[in-house]
Amino acid sequence: MKNLLILIVAIAVYLHFYPQPEVTKFYNEQMATVKEAFNEFSDTKVRLKSDKIFDELKPEFKTFSEQEVEHLKQITSSRETVKEFYFAYCSKSERDHVFHLLNQQKTCSVIDKYRSLF
Numbered sequence: 001m002k003n004l005l006i007l008i009v010a011i012a013v014y015l016h017f018y019p020q021p022e023v024t025k026f027y028n029e030q031m032a033t034v035k036e037a038f039n040e041f042s043d044t045k046v047r048l049k050s051d052k053i054f055d056e057l058k059p060e061f062k063t064f065s066e067q068e069v070e071h072l073k074q075i076t077s078s079r080e081t082v083k084e085f086y087f088a089y090c091s092k093s094e095r096d097h098v099f100h101l102l103n104q105q106k107t108c109s110v111i112d113k114y115r116s117l118f
Contacts, residue, residue: 048117071098
């Protein structure tokens with residue numbers, strides 16, 4: 001048992017100082033799988049309903065064009081698309097090619113309220 005422990009430590013030290021690309025790739029894949037499984041296991045199911053953002057922006061639709069409303073429907077179709085939009089356009093100073101600047105700011109401010117529920 002002691003020899004096995006010494007062997008494991010020796011392999012770990014060797015791989016630490018002389019990393020192998022295949023082993024590193026395997027390790028990263030396994031860690032991603034474990035993290036994903038742990039996230040599913042520990043999920044609290046408290047999440048953002050993406051249509052909540054659309055409903056909250058309905059009173060503002062008089063300032064939105066039809067194309068912007070359709071784009072907003074696509075953005076709020078799922079939690080993932082809301083998250084992608086937020087990180088692509090709201091957290092950075094990027095401009096969405098469909099939204100007018102003020103409408104994008106309104107959308108981002110509403111999404112920002114629910115950011116913790118991503």
